[in-house]
Protein backbone atom coordinates (compact mmCIF):
# COMPACT_ATOMS: atom_id res chain seq x y z
CA UNK A 1 0.00 0.00 0.00
CA UNK A 2 1.35 3.40 -0.95
CA UNK A 3 1.39 6.05 1.80
CA UNK A 4 2.83 9.53 2.30
CA UNK A 5 6.04 8.77 4.23
CA UNK A 6 6.08 11.95 6.35
CA UNK A 7 3.05 13.87 7.65
CA UNK A 8 3.30 16.89 9.93
CA UNK A 9 0.02 17.85 11.57
CA UNK A 10 -1.06 20.55 14.00
CA UNK A 11 -2.01 24.18 14.39
CA UNK A 12 1.02 26.42 13.98
CA UNK A 13 3.03 23.85 11.96
CA UNK A 14 3.50 26.29 9.08
CA UNK A 15 5.75 28.41 11.29
CA UNK A 16 8.21 25.51 11.29
CA UNK A 17 8.41 25.27 7.50
CA UNK A 18 11.87 26.83 7.35
CA UNK A 19 13.21 24.23 9.77
CA UNK A 20 11.48 21.34 7.99
CA UNK A 21 12.89 22.23 4.56
CA UNK A 22 16.41 23.00 5.81
CA UNK A 23 17.38 19.33 5.38
CA UNK A 24 16.50 19.50 1.66
CA UNK A 25 18.54 22.62 0.94
CA UNK A 26 21.69 20.57 0.19
CA UNK A 27 19.81 18.89 -2.67
CA UNK A 28 19.31 22.13 -4.57
CA UNK A 29 17.08 25.16 -4.85
CA UNK A 30 13.40 25.03 -3.85
CA UNK A 31 10.33 25.83 -5.95
CA UNK A 32 7.22 27.18 -4.22
CA UNK A 33 3.83 27.05 -5.96
CA UNK A 34 1.32 29.05 -3.94
CA UNK A 35 -2.34 29.84 -4.62
CA UNK A 36 -2.97 33.50 -5.49
CA UNK A 37 -5.50 33.74 -2.61
CA UNK A 38 -2.46 33.96 -0.36
CA UNK A 39 -1.43 37.36 -1.67
CA UNK A 40 -4.49 38.51 0.25
CA UNK A 41 -4.04 36.24 3.30
CA UNK A 42 -0.39 37.31 3.53
CA UNK A 43 1.00 33.73 3.40
CA UNK A 44 3.04 34.62 0.29
CA UNK A 45 5.08 37.03 2.42
CA UNK A 46 5.80 34.33 5.00
CA UNK A 47 7.46 31.84 2.63
CA UNK A 48 10.94 30.91 3.85
CA UNK A 49 12.50 31.36 0.40
CA UNK A 50 16.17 31.98 -0.45
CA UNK A 51 17.46 34.06 -3.34
CA UNK A 52 18.08 30.93 -5.44
CA UNK A 53 14.56 29.63 -4.97
CA UNK A 54 11.70 30.17 -7.40
CA UNK A 55 8.18 31.20 -6.36
CA UNK A 56 5.14 30.91 -8.65
CA UNK A 57 1.88 32.48 -7.53
CA UNK A 58 -0.82 30.41 -9.26
CA UNK A 59 -4.01 32.12 -10.37
CA UNK A 60 -6.65 29.43 -9.88
CA UNK A 61 -9.69 31.59 -10.61
CA UNK A 62 -10.19 31.06 -14.32
CA UNK A 63 -9.55 27.32 -14.75
CA UNK A 64 -8.37 24.09 -13.14
CA UNK A 65 -4.82 22.82 -13.91
CA UNK A 66 -4.11 22.17 -17.57
CA UNK A 67 -1.53 20.02 -19.32
CA UNK A 68 -0.29 23.01 -21.37
CA UNK A 69 0.06 25.11 -18.23
CA UNK A 70 2.21 22.41 -16.58
CA UNK A 71 4.37 21.96 -19.69
CA UNK A 72 4.98 25.73 -19.90
CA UNK A 73 5.90 25.95 -16.21
CA UNK A 74 8.37 23.08 -16.65
CA UNK A 75 9.96 24.75 -19.70
CA UNK A 76 10.19 28.09 -17.91
CA UNK A 77 11.89 26.55 -14.86
CA UNK A 78 14.46 24.67 -16.95
CA UNK A 79 15.21 27.80 -19.00
CA UNK A 80 15.53 30.09 -15.96
CA UNK A 81 17.78 27.61 -14.16
CA UNK A 82 19.81 26.48 -17.18
CA UNK A 83 18.47 22.91 -16.92
CA UNK A 84 19.46 22.65 -13.24
CA UNK A 85 16.87 20.65 -11.28
CA UNK A 86 15.47 21.71 -7.87
CA UNK A 87 15.94 19.72 -4.67
CA UNK A 88 12.36 20.18 -3.50
CA UNK A 89 8.99 21.38 -4.83
CA UNK A 90 6.32 22.71 -2.46
CA UNK A 91 2.64 23.17 -3.39
CA UNK A 92 0.61 25.44 -1.10
CA UNK A 93 -3.13 25.83 -1.74
CA UNK A 94 -6.14 23.71 -2.69
CA UNK A 95 -6.26 20.73 -5.03
CA UNK A 96 -5.37 22.89 -8.05
CA UNK A 97 -2.10 24.30 -6.74
CA UNK A 98 -1.07 21.04 -5.09
CA UNK A 99 -1.80 19.15 -8.34
CA UNK A 100 0.31 21.64 -10.31
CA UNK A 101 3.22 21.07 -7.92
CA UNK A 102 2.83 17.30 -8.27
CA UNK A 103 2.65 17.45 -12.06
CA UNK A 104 5.69 19.75 -12.39
CA UNK A 105 7.71 17.45 -10.09
CA UNK A 106 7.02 14.62 -12.55
CA UNK A 107 7.49 16.66 -15.71
CA UNK A 108 10.92 17.98 -14.67
CA UNK A 109 12.31 14.44 -15.00
CA UNK A 110 10.06 12.93 -17.68
CA UNK A 111 10.26 13.95 -21.34
CA UNK A 112 7.54 15.33 -23.57
CA UNK A 113 4.14 16.70 -22.68
CA UNK A 114 2.26 15.89 -19.47
CA UNK A 115 -0.51 14.62 -21.77
CA UNK A 116 1.61 11.50 -22.35
CA UNK A 117 1.33 10.49 -18.71
CA UNK A 118 -2.41 10.91 -18.17
CA UNK A 119 -3.77 7.45 -17.47
CA UNK A 120 -2.67 4.64 -15.19
CA UNK A 121 1.00 3.96 -14.32
CA UNK A 122 2.64 5.63 -17.31
CA UNK A 123 5.34 7.66 -15.50
CA UNK A 124 8.80 6.25 -16.18
CA UNK A 125 11.36 8.23 -14.18
CA UNK A 126 11.35 9.17 -10.46
CA UNK A 127 10.16 12.74 -9.92
CA UNK A 128 11.60 15.60 -7.84
CA UNK A 129 10.89 15.32 -4.08
CA UNK A 130 7.67 17.16 -3.29
CA UNK A 131 5.76 18.54 -0.34
CA UNK A 132 2.08 19.47 -0.11
CA UNK A 133 0.62 22.09 2.21
CA UNK A 134 -3.19 22.25 1.92
CA UNK A 135 -4.89 25.58 2.61
CA UNK A 136 -8.30 24.30 1.44
CA UNK A 137 -9.44 20.83 2.46
CA UNK A 138 -11.48 18.19 0.69
CA UNK A 139 -9.86 17.29 -2.62
CA UNK A 140 -7.53 14.90 -0.80
CA UNK A 141 -4.71 15.60 -3.25
CA UNK A 142 -2.39 15.64 -0.25
CA UNK A 143 -2.84 11.87 0.18
CA UNK A 144 -3.74 10.64 -3.30
CA UNK A 145 -1.73 8.93 -6.04
CA UNK A 146 -3.15 11.08 -8.80
CA UNK A 147 -2.61 14.50 -10.35
CA UNK A 148 -5.67 15.72 -12.22
CA UNK A 149 -5.08 17.75 -15.39
CA UNK A 150 -7.35 18.93 -18.18
CA UNK A 151 -6.30 18.69 -21.82
CA UNK A 152 -8.50 19.96 -24.67
CA UNK A 153 -10.36 16.67 -25.09
CA UNK A 154 -10.25 15.17 -21.60
CA UNK A 155 -9.88 15.69 -17.89
CA UNK A 156 -7.74 12.84 -16.62
CA UNK A 157 -5.35 11.99 -13.82
CA UNK A 158 -1.69 11.03 -13.86
CA UNK A 159 -2.41 7.98 -11.71
CA UNK A 160 0.92 6.79 -10.43
CA UNK A 161 2.89 6.23 -7.22
CA UNK A 162 5.10 9.04 -8.57
CA UNK A 163 2.18 11.44 -8.05
CA UNK A 164 2.31 11.01 -4.28
CA UNK A 165 3.83 13.65 -2.04
CA UNK A 166 6.94 12.77 -0.02
CA UNK A 167 5.97 15.15 2.80
CA UNK A 168 2.65 16.73 3.75
CA UNK A 169 2.22 19.54 6.23
CA UNK A 170 -1.31 20.00 7.59
CA UNK A 171 -1.89 23.13 9.65
CA UNK A 172 -5.63 23.73 10.29
CA UNK A 173 -4.92 27.43 10.92
CA UNK A 174 -4.37 27.73 7.15
CA UNK A 175 -8.09 27.04 6.52
CA UNK A 176 -9.16 30.14 8.45
CA UNK A 177 -9.82 32.37 5.40
CA UNK A 178 -11.62 29.93 3.12
CA UNK A 179 -15.04 31.34 2.06
CA UNK A 180 -18.00 29.22 3.31
CA UNK A 181 -19.30 28.14 -0.10
CA UNK A 182 -15.82 27.09 -1.26
CA UNK A 183 -15.34 25.17 1.99
CA UNK A 184 -18.64 23.37 1.32
CA UNK A 185 -17.99 22.44 -2.33
CA UNK A 186 -14.47 21.18 -1.73
CA UNK A 187 -15.69 19.52 1.49
CA UNK A 188 -18.30 17.62 -0.53
CA UNK A 189 -15.50 16.34 -2.78
CA UNK A 190 -14.18 14.71 0.38
CA UNK A 191 -17.58 13.30 1.31
CA UNK A 192 -17.99 11.88 -2.19
CA UNK A 193 -14.49 10.33 -2.16
CA UNK A 194 -15.47 8.46 1.03
CA UNK A 195 -18.79 7.36 -0.46
CA UNK A 196 -17.35 6.19 -3.79
CA UNK A 197 -14.34 4.48 -2.21
CA UNK A 198 -16.43 2.57 0.34
CA UNK A 199 -19.17 1.58 -2.12
CA UNK A 200 -16.69 0.45 -4.81
CA UNK A 201 -15.61 -3.17 -5.25
CA UNK A 202 -11.93 -2.15 -5.51
CA UNK A 203 -11.90 -1.29 -1.79
CA UNK A 204 -9.56 -3.08 0.62
CA UNK A 205 -9.64 -3.10 4.43
CA UNK A 206 -7.33 -0.09 4.71
CA UNK A 207 -9.47 1.87 2.27
CA UNK A 208 -12.61 0.96 4.17
CA UNK A 209 -11.20 2.11 7.49
CA UNK A 210 -10.01 5.40 5.97
CA UNK A 211 -13.36 5.98 4.24
CA UNK A 212 -15.40 5.25 7.37
CA UNK A 213 -13.45 7.68 9.51
CA UNK A 214 -13.33 10.31 6.76
CA UNK A 215 -17.11 10.17 6.29
CA UNK A 216 -17.67 10.46 10.03
CA UNK A 217 -15.48 13.57 10.38
CA UNK A 218 -16.83 15.16 7.22
CA UNK A 219 -20.43 14.60 8.29
CA UNK A 220 -19.68 16.09 11.71
CA UNK A 221 -18.47 19.26 9.98
CA UNK A 222 -21.24 19.65 7.42
CA UNK A 223 -24.17 18.48 9.52
CA UNK A 224 -22.84 21.09 11.97
CA UNK A 225 -22.41 18.62 14.81
CA UNK A 226 -19.37 20.36 16.26
CA UNK A 227 -16.84 19.52 13.52
CA UNK A 228 -13.77 21.79 13.35
CA UNK A 229 -11.19 22.70 10.72
CA UNK A 230 -8.93 20.08 12.32
CA UNK A 231 -11.64 17.48 11.61
CA UNK A 232 -12.06 18.67 8.03
CA UNK A 233 -8.34 18.63 7.32
CA UNK A 234 -8.00 15.06 8.59
CA UNK A 235 -11.20 14.00 6.77
CA UNK A 236 -9.73 15.30 3.50
CA UNK A 237 -6.48 13.38 3.99
CA UNK A 238 -8.29 10.16 4.90
CA UNK A 239 -10.68 10.63 1.96
CA UNK A 240 -7.69 10.87 -0.41
CA UNK A 241 -6.17 7.78 1.22
CA UNK A 242 -9.46 5.90 0.87
CA UNK A 243 -9.53 6.47 -2.90
CA UNK A 244 -5.86 5.43 -3.10
CA UNK A 245 -7.00 2.11 -1.60
CA UNK A 246 -10.08 1.82 -3.79
CA UNK A 247 -11.31 3.91 -6.73
CA UNK A 248 -13.62 6.83 -7.46
CA UNK A 249 -17.08 5.97 -8.82
CA UNK A 250 -20.05 7.17 -10.85
CA UNK A 251 -19.99 10.73 -9.46
CA UNK A 252 -16.42 11.46 -10.56
CA UNK A 253 -16.93 9.69 -13.88
CA UNK A 254 -19.84 12.00 -14.71
CA UNK A 255 -18.55 15.17 -13.06
CA UNK A 256 -15.46 15.25 -15.29
CA UNK A 257 -17.82 15.63 -18.28
CA UNK A 258 -19.55 18.60 -16.61
CA UNK A 259 -16.20 20.28 -15.84
CA UNK A 260 -14.74 19.61 -19.28
CA UNK A 261 -17.65 20.91 -21.35
CA UNK A 262 -19.33 23.43 -19.03
CA UNK A 263 -16.31 24.57 -17.04
CA UNK A 264 -17.82 23.94 -13.58
CA UNK A 265 -15.16 23.55 -10.87
CA UNK A 266 -14.61 20.08 -9.47
CA UNK A 267 -16.35 20.40 -6.09
CA UNK A 268 -19.42 22.10 -7.52
CA UNK A 269 -19.55 19.74 -10.54
CA UNK A 270 -19.53 16.78 -8.14
CA UNK A 271 -22.45 18.27 -6.18
CA UNK A 272 -24.47 18.86 -9.38
CA UNK A 273 -23.96 15.22 -10.37
CA UNK A 274 -24.31 13.61 -6.93
CA UNK A 275 -27.77 15.12 -6.39
CA UNK A 276 -29.08 13.02 -9.33
CA UNK A 277 -27.46 9.72 -8.36
CA UNK A 278 -29.62 8.45 -5.52
CA UNK A 279 -30.28 5.20 -7.41
CA UNK A 280 -26.55 4.39 -7.22
CA UNK A 281 -25.87 5.84 -3.76
CA UNK A 282 -29.19 5.50 -1.88
CA UNK A 283 -27.69 5.74 1.62
CA UNK A 284 -25.65 8.85 1.02
CA UNK A 285 -27.54 11.18 -1.33
CA UNK A 286 -30.21 11.94 1.33
CA UNK A 287 -27.45 12.91 3.80
CA UNK A 288 -25.95 15.14 1.13
CA UNK A 289 -29.31 16.85 0.55
CA UNK A 290 -29.53 17.52 4.29
CA UNK A 291 -26.03 19.01 4.28
CA UNK A 292 -27.01 21.31 1.40
CA UNK A 293 -29.97 22.54 3.42
CA UNK A 294 -28.13 23.00 6.72
CA UNK A 295 -25.39 24.99 4.98
CA UNK A 296 -27.84 27.11 2.94
CA UNK A 297 -26.33 26.04 -0.36
CA UNK A 298 -28.44 26.40 -3.49
CA UNK A 299 -27.06 24.45 -6.45
CA UNK A 300 -27.51 25.71 -10.01
CA UNK A 301 -30.35 24.02 -11.93
CA UNK A 302 -30.65 23.01 -15.59
CA UNK A 303 -26.93 23.37 -16.21
CA UNK A 304 -27.06 21.10 -19.28
CA UNK A 305 -30.03 22.91 -20.85
CA UNK A 306 -28.05 24.67 -23.59
CA UNK A 307 -25.78 21.71 -24.35
CA UNK A 308 -25.81 20.75 -28.05
CA UNK A 309 -25.51 17.26 -29.57
CA UNK A 310 -21.77 17.48 -30.07
CA UNK A 311 -21.15 18.65 -26.50
CA UNK A 312 -23.35 15.90 -25.08
CA UNK A 313 -21.30 13.35 -27.05
CA UNK A 314 -18.08 14.75 -25.55
CA UNK A 315 -19.59 14.43 -22.05
CA UNK A 316 -20.69 10.84 -22.67
CA UNK A 317 -17.32 9.97 -24.18
CA UNK A 318 -15.56 11.50 -21.16
CA UNK A 319 -17.68 9.37 -18.81
CA UNK A 320 -16.86 6.27 -20.84
CA UNK A 321 -13.14 6.93 -20.46
CA UNK A 322 -13.55 6.39 -16.71
CA UNK A 323 -13.68 2.61 -17.05
CA UNK A 324 -11.77 1.84 -13.86
CA UNK A 325 -13.95 3.88 -11.47
CA UNK A 326 -17.07 2.63 -13.25
CA UNK A 327 -15.96 -1.01 -12.99
CA UNK A 328 -15.30 -0.49 -9.27
CA UNK A 329 -18.74 1.09 -8.83
CA UNK A 330 -20.92 -1.06 -11.08
CA UNK A 331 -18.98 -4.22 -11.94
CA UNK A 332 -17.50 -5.57 -15.17
CA UNK A 333 -20.74 -5.13 -17.10
CA UNK A 334 -21.00 -1.43 -16.21
CA UNK A 335 -21.61 -0.53 -19.86
CA UNK A 336 -24.91 -2.45 -19.71
CA UNK A 337 -25.99 -0.50 -16.63
CA UNK A 338 -24.66 2.89 -17.61
CA UNK A 339 -25.61 2.85 -21.28
CA UNK A 340 -25.07 5.96 -23.41
CA UNK A 341 -28.83 6.62 -23.22
CA UNK A 342 -28.76 6.33 -19.43
CA UNK A 343 -25.84 8.76 -19.15
CA UNK A 344 -27.62 11.25 -21.40
CA UNK A 345 -30.81 10.90 -19.37
CA UNK A 346 -28.90 11.59 -16.13
CA UNK A 347 -27.01 14.55 -17.62
CA UNK A 348 -30.28 15.98 -18.90
CA UNK A 349 -31.67 16.05 -15.34
CA UNK A 350 -28.75 18.13 -14.11
Ligand code: NAD
Nearest residue numbers: 037064094095096135136139141144146148177178186266
Ligand atom coordinates in the same frame (compact mmCIF):
# COMPACT_ATOMS: atom_id res chain seq x y z
P1 NAD B 1 -8.93 24.90 -5.88
O1 NAD B 1 -7.55 24.52 -5.51
O2 NAD B 1 -9.25 25.01 -7.33
O3 NAD B 1 -9.27 26.28 -5.15
C1 NAD B 1 -10.57 26.83 -5.21
C2 NAD B 1 -10.53 28.29 -4.78
O4 NAD B 1 -10.21 28.38 -3.39
C3 NAD B 1 -9.47 29.09 -5.52
O5 NAD B 1 -10.05 30.25 -6.04
C4 NAD B 1 -8.44 29.43 -4.46
O6 NAD B 1 -7.87 30.70 -4.69
C5 NAD B 1 -9.23 29.41 -3.19
N1 NAD B 1 -8.45 29.13 -1.96
C6 NAD B 1 -7.59 28.12 -1.70
N2 NAD B 1 -7.12 28.20 -0.43
C7 NAD B 1 -7.69 29.30 0.12
C8 NAD B 1 -7.60 29.92 1.40
N3 NAD B 1 -6.88 29.40 2.41
N4 NAD B 1 -8.32 31.05 1.60
C9 NAD B 1 -9.12 31.57 0.63
N5 NAD B 1 -9.25 31.02 -0.60
C10 NAD B 1 -8.53 29.90 -0.85
O7 NAD B 1 -10.03 23.96 -5.22
P2 NAD B 1 -10.06 22.45 -4.73
O8 NAD B 1 -11.48 22.08 -4.67
O9 NAD B 1 -9.22 22.24 -3.52
O10 NAD B 1 -9.33 21.64 -5.88
C11 NAD B 1 -9.96 21.32 -7.07
C12 NAD B 1 -8.95 20.71 -8.00
O11 NAD B 1 -8.41 19.52 -7.42
C13 NAD B 1 -9.55 20.28 -9.33
O12 NAD B 1 -8.67 20.57 -10.37
C14 NAD B 1 -9.73 18.79 -9.16
O13 NAD B 1 -9.75 18.11 -10.38
C15 NAD B 1 -8.53 18.46 -8.33
N6 NAD B 1 -8.65 17.22 -7.56
C16 NAD B 1 -7.54 16.47 -7.44
C17 NAD B 1 -7.56 15.30 -6.71
C18 NAD B 1 -6.32 14.49 -6.57
O14 NAD B 1 -6.35 13.48 -5.89
N7 NAD B 1 -5.23 14.88 -7.18
C19 NAD B 1 -8.73 14.89 -6.08
C20 NAD B 1 -9.85 15.69 -6.21
C21 NAD B 1 -9.80 16.86 -6.93
Ligand code: ZN
Nearest residue numbers: 139189252266
Ligand atom coordinates in the same frame (compact mmCIF):
# COMPACT_ATOMS: atom_id res chain seq x y z
ZN1 ZN C 1 -12.69 14.55 -6.32
